[in-house]
Amino acid sequence: MTSYEIHCTIPGGGTPILQVRCGSRLETADVHRLGAELKLCVQGFSGRAFSLLLDTRKLRETSREALALLKRLQKWALNRGMVRLAHVVRFPAMAGKLQESYRHRGLTSIIDAFTEMTRAEQFLDTGAWA
Amino acid sequence: MSIHRTGNPGSKPPVKPSPAGPTVQTPQQKPVRSEDRFEGMTRPEGMHRLQAGERTGLTQALESSSPTHEVLNEPSPEGFDEALDEFNLLLLQHLRH
Numbered sequence: 001m002t003s004y005e006i007h008c009t010i011p012g013g014g015t016p017i018l019q020v021r022c023g024s025r026l027e028t029a030d031v032h033r034l035g036a037e038l039k040l041c042v043q044g045f046s047g048r049a050f051s052l053l054l055d056t057r058k059l060r061e062t063s064r065e066a067l068a069l070l071k072r073l074q075k076w077a078l079n080r081g082m083v084r085l086a087h088v089v090r091f092p093a094m095a096g097k098l099q100e101s102y103r104h105r106g107l108t109s110i111i112d113a114f115t116e117m118t119r120a121e122q123f124l125d126t127g128a129w130a
Numbered sequence: 131m132s133i134h135r136t137g138n139p140g141s142k143p144p145v146k147p148s149p150a151g152p153t154v155q156t157p158q159q160k161p162v163r164s165e166d167r168f169e170g171m172t173r174p175e176g177m178h179r180l181q182a183g184e185r186t187g188l189t190q191a192l193e194s195s196s197p198t199h200e201v202l203n204e205p206s207p208e209g210f211d212e213a214l215d216e217f218n219l220l221l222l223q224h225l226r227h
Contacts, residue, residue: 031198032196032198032199033196034196035196035197035198035199036195036196038197039195039196039197056221059221059225060225061225062221062222062225064218064222067218067221067222068218069198070218071214071215071217071218072197072198073197073198074214075204075206075210075211075214076197076200076204078204078206078207078210079204079205079206087217089221089224090224091224094220094221094224097216097220098216098217098220101213101216102213105208105209105210105212105213106208106209107207107209107210107213110207110210111210111213113217
């Protein structure tokens, strides 16, 4: 797998989900490229609401700078129609900490953390998960 | 002087068998398939074979339009910024362990 993959799915709820799956290594140049591709996708939505899924389960190596750019992208997306954001991580302990953090900040209607794709997709599609 | 013909009228004269010699075989032509379909042709000016991971003017132009280059001073819900910071921090921590 290359540094990342982007897929767009439209589930039952009708809100498109942009799935960004990180590869094992993500560098700053990759995030710049990812941003350019993401921008094209979002422009294609023409202002329509969409959800973003960031899957980092395969990520093994990255840098503080790359993640700072990734944060920038997520903030950019939020102001371009992103209604929900799901972080899919490898470690349940990390997902637990993130869920607690997002809940503590009152953000769980727009951002949540998962270890499983199905739950993440359910959240992005309907805004809730069982 | 008379010409004496043998055989039926209209019949073809016997064909002198050709001496058996080695048959000339044309070399078998195998289609040459090029990776970039320019094998044996004049490569159009300005075109060259791209190497994996090679950056072109197009990719550079595309990347330069990335939102990561934009100056962001946009509002976000309270705590969103900090939540993303925490995500980055935890991710780095877990990758190091």
